[in-house]
Amino acid sequence: MTGVQTVEVKPEDDGLRLDKWFKKYYPGLSFGRLQKLLRKGEIKVDGKKTKEAKLRLETGQSVRVPPLDKEKDAKAPQKPQDERLSREDAEAIRSWVLHQDDHVIVLNKPAGLAVQGGSGMKRHVDGMLSALKGDYPDKPRLVHRLDKDTSGLLVLARTQKAAQALTASFRTKAVRKAYWAIVVGVPEREEGRIELPLGKIHAKSGERMVVDEYEGKRAITEFKTIDRAGRRATWVEMEPITGRTHQLRVHMQAIETPILCDGKYGGKEAFLPGYEEAKKLHLHARAIRFPHPGGGQLELIAPLPEHMEETWRYLGFDVPSAPQPFSDGQG
Numbered sequence: 001m002t003g004v005q006t007v008e009v010k011p012e013d014d015g016l017r018l019d020k021w022f023k024k025y026y027p028g029l030s031f032g033r034l035q036k037l038l039r040k041g042e043i044k045v046d047g048k049k050t051k052e053a054k055l056r057l058e059t060g061q062s063v064r065v066p067p068l069d070k071e072k073d074a075k076a077p078q079k080p081q082d083e084r085l086s087r088e089d090a091e092a093i094r095s096w097v098l099h100q101d102d103h104v105i106v107l108n109k110p111a112g113l114a115v116q117g118g119s120g121m122k123r124h125v126d127g128m129l130s131a132l133k134g135d136y137p138d139k140p141r142l143v144h145r146l147d148k149d150t151s152g153l154l155v156l157a158r159t160q161k162a163a164q165a166l167t168a169s170f171r172t173k174a175v176r177k178a179y180w181a182i183v184v185g186v187p188e189r190e191e192g193r194i195e196l197p198l199g200k201i202h203a204k205s206g207e208r209m210v211v212d213e214y215e216g217k218r219a220i221t222e223f224k225t226i227d228r229a230g231r232r233a234t235w236v237e238m239e240p241i242t243g244r245t246h247q248l249r250v251h252m253q254a255i256e257t258p259i260l261c262d263g264k265y266g267g268k269e270a271f272l273p274g275y276e277e278a279k280k281l282h283l284h285a286r287a288i289r290f291p292h293p294g295g296g297q298l299e300l301i302a303p304l305p306e307h308m309e310e311t312w313r314y315l316g317f318d319v320p321s322a323p324q325p326f327s328d329g330q331g
Contacts, residue, residue, distance in 0.1 A: 005065040009057045011163035012126070012141040016116065018045070019053040021063070029068065042066035059167045089123070090131035097132070099300055103162040103293040104155065105132055105140050108302040111151040111280050115142065125154065132156070144170050147246065151305045152179070152285025157293075165293040170243075178287040178325040179238045179248055180304070182311055183257040184270055186234050191224035194251040198244045208264065209246045211254055219244045221251045226322050229315040233260065233272060237286070237325070248283060259283050260311070275314060280307045287325035301325065
């Protein structure tokens with residue numbers, strides 16, 4: 001039997017659900033037993049009782065772990081073993097590297113690949129990071145997330161110190177991100193600011209975000225038109241001022257121009273008649289600028305994935321003619 005432990009949430013576990021966190025570090029603790037501990041108020045996050053197994057954890061939070069006496073591997077948080085990577089996966093993640101130094105690695109993540117694992121999900125970025133370890137003592141650490149269906153820039157930290165600095169930058173809004181998307185239709189304004197609070201609902205099809213004027217959390221997106229194909233589709237650049245789950249997708253649907261192939265939020269209206277080749281979400285984390293842990297600023301641009309390049313050609317859009325992200329000089 002072990003005594004009460006207080007464990008700090010690591011940067012690589014930022015955004016991980018509480019139940020998944022326990023499964024990762026206390027694999028012998030059954031879900032039923034976890035639920036009982038939650039109901040009894042024996043598990044606390046930052047000193048507060050919680051009964052929500054799906055609570056998303058944040059870097060630096062403290063989790064109170066009560067005495068565990070019947071579970072295997074319950075003596076202390078266990079470091080999960082790295083998944084055995086296939087040669088193909090190791091080569092794949094190395095090919096996604098756009099930048100690496102002693103502090104930071106930046107990937108161009110493909111669409112359709114989750115950043116962290118979930119129920120029944122065996123292939124994800126977090127499980128492939130050992131391929132980028134090189135001569136460093138530990139594998140790189142995740143410091144933020146990107147939706148599974150969104151492609152583009154994903155920042156990793158080489159060290160714990162770099163992870164802390166980067167996590168603080170993301171939290172204090174010192175990071176700027178620009179996304180490219182094709183939306184179906186044409187926004188009423190060529191550019192503007194969408195400020196609609198977002199909340200989460202639970203449906204039979206799973207969790208989804210919705211505009212919630214009463215209990216939703218503040219969410220702001222700035223957007224501008226780069227080009228358009230008549231009234232059929234528009235190429236937009238978006239900068240999220242806040243970072244809510246699925247924020248860009250919900251905001252663009254809310255102004256009646258859903259992101260192409262976003263059936264989850266746009267339904268049938270998110271597809272272009274006559275262009276059946278488009279099947280993947282057309283949302284790409286195109287550019288990022290952030291304080292480098294070693295000093296100065298780092299700014300990177302990620303090339304479009306193949307499925308989006310095809311749509312750009314189909315619609316007659318010219319990528320080289322696009323304005324440079326963050327060209328206004330604001331930091």
